[in-house]
Amino acid sequence: MNIFKGFVIKEFIHIFRDYRTMVILFGIPLVQLLLFGFVIKSEIKDADIAIYDQAKDNHSKRITNKLLSSGYFRLDKDLDNYDGIHQAFREGKVKLVIIFEQNFSEKLEKTGNANVQILADASEPNTANLLVSYSNAILSSYIKDLNSTSKMPYNIITEIRMEYNPELKSVYMFVPGIMALLLMLISAMMTSISITKEKEMGTMEVLLASPIKPFVITAGKVVPYIFLSIINVLIILSISYYVFDVPIKGSLFLLVSVCILFILTALSLGILISTVTNSQQVAMMISLVALMLPSILLSGFIFPIENMPIVLQYLCQLMPPRWFIEIIRNIMLKGVSFSFIWKETCVLFIMMIVFNLLSIKKFKIRLE
Amino acid sequence: MQSGKSIIIENISKHYGSVKALENINFSVDNGEMFGLIGPDGAGKTSLIRILTSLLLPTSGNAIVNGYDIVKDYKKIRKTIGYMPGKFSLYYDLTVEENLNFFATVFGTTIKENYDLIKDIYSQIEPFKDRQAGKLSGGMKQKLALSCAMIHKPDVLFLDEPTTGVDAVSRKEFWLMLKKIKNKGITIFVSTPYMDEAELCDRVALIQDGTILTVDTPVNVVKSFDNPLYSIYSDNIYYLLKDLRALSATKSVFAFGQSVHITFNNGTNIEDVNKYLKDTGHSNSNTKIITPCIEDCFMQLMSVKS
Structure with a gap:
């Protein structure tokens, strides 16, 4: 436990000393949210x-x-x-x-x-x-x-x-969409980069040659980002609520819990990415191309899934943001309780477990 | 501990595809010994150290470190060794003290607990303990890395080219520190491309192209050099080498700083050589007999092998 604590403290120091990380963490969400918000409010x-x-x-x-x-x-x-x-x-x-x-x-x-x-x-x-x-x-x-x-x-x-569209399906869509996008960006990209950074700098070699367990290494990496992402969620929600008047009809507790589940899913994806590459650049490219674009295009964020070709519709089902956006929309705009969204929540949960199992399987206890 | 041996290496080979990085390595290191793995870049030093620290799997063969199998018992090995990789691998954005603290916690100990062990080294960088590691000089980085590798009182310390890229004064200091660590009963396995550092080890293994040329004490390695060795100085080393290589009496010759080191076939008269040099225009040349050093032995062993 002490080892774990030491590891988490070290990760926080990494994050707080690198101002670029801080900009990505808190600057991008603000800018994106305001930008999207005002474009739509124009x-x-x-x-x-x-x-x-x-x-x-x-x-x-x-x-x-x-x-x-x-x-x-x-x-x-x-x-x-x-x-x-x-x-x-x-x-x-x-x-x-x-x-x-x-x-x-x-x-x-x-x-x-x-x-x-x-x-x-x-x-x-x-x-x-x-x-x-x-x-x-x-x-x-x-x-x-x-x-x-x-x-x-x-x-x-x-x-x-x-x-023609009595439910006004994409109104307020930008808040759930932006949330999915940002949590994906921060959680998956930042973790995959911070793990591959250890590999690039050679510090992973020292960690591997020490008795520290792989689980502690990755969990220690992830914990700070869970905290920071939750803060981000709260920032996004308050801006949406107070600046853009997006309603939060459902339970705030349920909303934040689902956000945490999605954060964990994205973090697991980030860990998985870091197990397949050794360089920060590749990790970033994979995160951007393989995560960001699908979460914009294939999640129903901007383009309605119903209008897509059937193949893409199936592909959409594999995207964690697609489920997250649906849950968030239901909680925020329709105010539904957990009994209405348990299926989607289960899908996210299973995805998270699968990503984690894959990461554990792929984590290298040696250098090759 | 098996028969007082800290490290036993048996028939270790390591291939990367078709590249044979290590071929049939066999030797052992005694408890409490300072053992040097000496060889040029690309000889296979890092591969061997990574295999012994359980970071790489050998293609074939086996090794025992501290009584533990490097493949099966890798977890136990990782608890009892200290490892300092060739590349400076500490956290640049953490301060000196934070780095040390972090590695202490990783090994489940504290700076306080083992302060005695690292005192000699750490006290030199302690005035800079609030400086970020990335801003330290090369020598100080080395000291910090060594402190971090030792903070948990390892039984065996693996150092991969610890003095590469460090200035001459810091190198000397570093070896003095290693002597002190050795005196505390810690086995040290150190690799280096600097031949002059070999003489500071208890025993050395000379490695070249993935094979071990010899394993012995530095004194015995030097003793094994059986031919008389001459050093010849001249204004123009390039032509000197060329002319001496053309001489039939020459057995081996190579440049050594400002002069060449040369051995001759049995029965060669050194006066004839001097005369040959005068004739070929090396009027300023100066020939003298010298005692060989490790590098001379290395060159000889290398040429015998090829």
Whole structure:
């Protein structure tokens, strides 16, 4: 135990003395997260919309004016029937359709409630989400103005429909995706590099000729990165939550536990990589090409798995991030409990065990 | 310990593909002995040391270190040996003290516990204990590596070319330290390409192209040199060598610093040689008889072998 402690302390010293390691560890996650976050958050101006105003009365016209003068929307079509809606969407130019019910003003003034339907083309989910929230904001500001001058509380009931992709599958995807990417990068790449560094520097030779057990060598390497990765997870989660308003609907404990499982899986992969190569450069290349790219391309992070050719779909099943992203999405966005994600969790767990068994089998107790 | 032997090497061979790094090595090292493995680069010194430290598997043959089989009992061997590889292999980003502390814990001991053993060496670098190892001078690095290899009081200490790349003064100091370690009863197995260091060992094995030329005490190795040895000095070593090689009486000749070392066939008159040199234009040449050193013996054994 004492030996293990000494080893872990030594690893921490390595990490903290090398400022480049620290930059990779904490700088890259911040930059990437903010970059992705703001790219997706970027504002949309002059989006083409269509309006189907069945009332054409006082309030509906004033709301339409308010919408079109906001700078966010530009009127592409004035519709006069329901059939025109899908036609407009299919043409591809119109991103949002706003429908006022019949007798809109009358209803609003008599009952205090009137209905507005907002349909968005969610095949571009980020755009759809933004446009819906813009129009919602405009509607509620209109109501607020109205209420400030009247005794009766008015209310517009909005019904929102995301056409073509009702679940908005890739909205907020970037947080689980970035988490998978960063944990993979830090955990797998950093461990594989730090183990191969010992081989390159010749210190592995001294360690091998000593009574220290291979398990202690690798576990000692891994422990600091577990700690640092958990800190990273917490940073990413708080930025997503506070800066980008990504909800965390499920249990935080479950979320962090799954993250730790994924960190362990990635670390095991890193150890496995270090057993097949002796140079830091090769370890880095393998980590980048064999881990980073698949976790971006084949995990459902950016490209939906359902749309891939069947061969690639099977390949995706072998990627740990694919399962991780699914679990994280379910916990964060849908708030599910463990009973809904135990299968995916098992897959990750089995992957971790397999990587570890392979590493143990491949670990060389000698120099060749 | 078997019959007072620390290391027993039996028919060890090591092949890397078609390259024969070691061929049929046989010798043994006594307890408490300072044993030198002497040979040029590429002779197979590092391969042999790595086999004895259980880091490489021999292609054939067997060896016993400290009574343990190098293949079967590798774990036990790793507990009882100290090893200092040829390449400086400590952590550059750790300080002197952190390095030593780390290796002490790896072997389940503390600096305090075995401080007496390394005191002589470590006290010299202790003033720099907060300096990172990568920023030490070559000699200091060597001392630190030796301290780290000894911190657990090993029974056998393996040193692979410890003085390569170290200045002459530090080399001398280093060998004095080894003497002191030896006096504490630790068997030392040291390899070196420097022939002059052979004389500081109790016994030496001369190794060349993966085979052992001879195993003996330095004195006996020198004694085995049976021909009278001459040293000839001249202004132009290149032509001197060329002219002497052309001489039929020459048995062996090789450059040795500013002069050449040469032996002649039996019955050669040295005056005839001097006259030959005058005739070939070496007016300044100076011939004298000398006592051979290990390097001379090495060269002779090498030429006999080939």
